[in-house]
Amino acid sequence: MRFTTKTMLMALAGSTMLAGAASAELTGDLKIFLDTSNPAPRATMEAMIADFQALHPDLAIETTIIDRDAYKTQIRNFLTADSPDVATWYAANRMTPFVNAGLFEDVSDLWEEPEIAEALASTKGAMTIDGKQWGVAYTYYQWGVYYRKDIYDELGLSEPANFDEMKSNCQTILDSGRKCYTIGTKFLWTAGGWFDYLNMRTHGFDFHMELAQGQVKWTDDRVKQTFANWRELIDMGAFVDNHQNYSWQESLPFLVNGEAAAILKGNFAVAPLREAGLDDSKLDFYQFPEITPGIELAEDAPTDTFHIPANASNKEAAREFLRHVVSASVQTEINNGENLGQLPVNSKSAVDDDKFLNEGFAMLSENSPGGVAQFFDRDFPAEMANEAMQGLQEFMVFPDNLDDILKRLDKVQERVYQ
C-alpha cells in the first residue's frame, strides 16, 4: 500500500510560490517514508509536508505512506537498500536494532541547538542511546483508565486513589452484575499495559526498567509480588471473560454497552469510544492509582518519532524537516483534536482544548515524578517482549501456571540479554 503524493504537493507548492520567502535555499530531493496510514494521521502529515514544501519551493519532496503494520517489517529493507531521507519509527528500545546496525543518523547536533534542547527536553531520554540522540519525537499520548462516568455515578463510586479503593470499587461494580475492566488480549500487547502499570505502581519505574534491561530475574520475589497484586483482580473476576478471543477493538463494545465499567488503554481509544456514542458525560479518565504507598507514580506514554537514515542522501534537508516538525507551531497544529488528537512534544506548543488531552497533559507534566515509560513492547527487547506477553496472557487465563511461566521467561531472558 504505497501512495505517492508528489504530484499533489508540487501543485500545492506552485500555488503558494508567491508567499514563499524561503529563509534557507534547500535544493535536491527529499524522500519521506511514513507509517501514518490511518486516514486522520495521514491527512495531517500530508498537510504538514505541504507546508514544509511551501517554505522550501526548490526542494523536490516525495512522500511515501506505507501501511502501519507492513512498515514494521519493510523498514528493515529500505534502511539498508533504498534509503529515504526521513522515516518514522518509535522511541526507546525499538530504535536499538537500527542504532546498533548503524542505520540511523546520529542527530545529537540538532539536540544541541537551544530551541530543541529546551523545548524537547521531556523526550530526550527516550531518544537517547549510548549518550547520543538518534531522532526526534513528533507526538506522544498518555495511558490511563478510561471509565464509564455514568456507571460510577449510578453506583456512587469515585475515582480510586489507591489499590484498596480500586478493589472495593471493583467489588461494587461486580455486585451490580458488570465487569470492572474490559480487555482483549488476542494480540497480547494489551496485557503488557496492565503489567507495566501494576509493576511500576508496585515497585516503581526504576525497578521496571531494571527488569526491562534484564538486570532482574522474572522469578524474583518482587516480580511475583506484582503478579500477586494482579491475581487479586483476576480472582475477583475483574476482567471480562474470554478476553483471549478479542482484539482491543473487539473489547470496546463491553464498555460501550455498559457490560464493563473501565478500560486501561492509550488515548487512541477515545476516538472510537466517542464514535460509538460515549460523550464526555459518560466517558471519563483517571490516572492508574497508587499501589505501594510512597512509590513515585510513573506513566506509559508511547512516543512516535522521526529519524534520518544513515544512508540518506539529503541529510541537510532532512535536518531542516526535523526542525520543522518539532517547532512549537507545527506541534500545536498536528497534535490538535482535528488532526492526531495527541500530545505535542514541544513544551512551548499549546495542547488542544480536549478533556482527555488536558487531563493527560497535566498528568504527564505534573503527576508523573517517577518517570515516563514507552510501553511494554517498546521498553523490553522485541523477543523478550513477545515471549513475556504470551506469558502474561496465559497468566490472565490460568493464574495457577505462574511459576511455570516465570521459569520459562527466565530462560528466554538468559538468551536474549547474553
Place this chain on the structure above:
Amino acid sequence: MTAIDPTIAPAKSERGWYKRNEIAVTPWLFLAPAILFFAFYVIWPIYQSIAISFYDWDGLGEARFIGMDNYVELMDDSAFEVSLWNNLKWLLFYLLAIPGGLFIALFLNQTVTGIRIYKSLFFFPFVLSQVVVGLVFSWFYLPNEGLLNNILGFVGMGPINVLGDPTMATYGIIAAGLWPQTAYCMILYLTGLNAVDPEQIEAGRLDGAKGWKMLWYIIIPQLKPATFIAFVVTIIGALRSFDLISIMTNGGPFGQTRVLSFYMFEKALSEYGFRMGYGAAIAVVLFLIMLVFIAYFLWSMWSEEKGR
C-alpha cells in the same frame, strides 16, 4: 592451386551443430525455462534456508556462524514441540476430508432436478478465500454471541469457548479447514465417479453385491486415482495451514495453536521476530517432514508408471 577434395568438406558444413543434435537438444531447450525457474526459485532458496539455519542473524547486522546451535535450541523449545504436535494433529484430522468428500460425492452423484445447483452449493466453500472461512468460523465459535453456543444452549449444554481454550483451539481450526477441504475432495470424487465402469457394477450386482460391499469392493477400487490426488492435496493443505491460524487465533491462546509454518513466520518475519537463523532451522525441519511425503508421492507415481 590446392586441390580440394569435394567429397568431405562440404558435407560437414552443410549440417550445423544444432541440426546434427536436434533430437537430443530440443527437449532440453523446451525444459530450460522451467529448469531455470525451478532452480532459481526452489532449489536455490532451499539451499539458502539450510545455509542460514547455521547462523545467528537478525536480518540487519553481521551473520554469526553458530553451527548446530539453532537445532540444539529447537530440541529444548517447548513452543516448537507444541507446533510439531499440532502439525501432526493437522495431518491426521485433515484426512477426514477424504471420507467426508467421498460420501458427499456419492450422495450428490444422482440425477434429480437441480442437482447442478446442489453440487455447486457444496463446492462453494472451496471457492471462498481462507481468510473469509476463518472469519466466518471465528464468529461461529464466539463464546457468547456465536451460533455454536446458541445451538449448544438450545440442547442444554454449557457454553464453550473453542478458540480460547488451548486444548480445543487447534481442533476448532482444523474443523474450519475441513469445510473447504471436504468440498475439494468431493469435486475430485465426483469426477472420479463419472469414470466408474457401469459394466463392473452390473456384474457386481449379478453376483449379489450391494450397499457397503458394493462400495468397498467395486466402487472404491475404481476411485483409486481420485483417492490418491485427494490424499496428496490434503496432506499438502495440512502442512501449509497458515492463513486460518493467523486469522482465527493468531497462534494463541499463548501460542498453543501454532504449527511449524506459523512458528517459523513468527520467529523470522513477524513484528517481534527477526531471528532469521532460528526461523530457517524451523523451515528446514518442516521441509524434512514434507520431503517424506514428497518422496512417497513420487515413489508411488513412479511405480504406477512402471506397472503400466
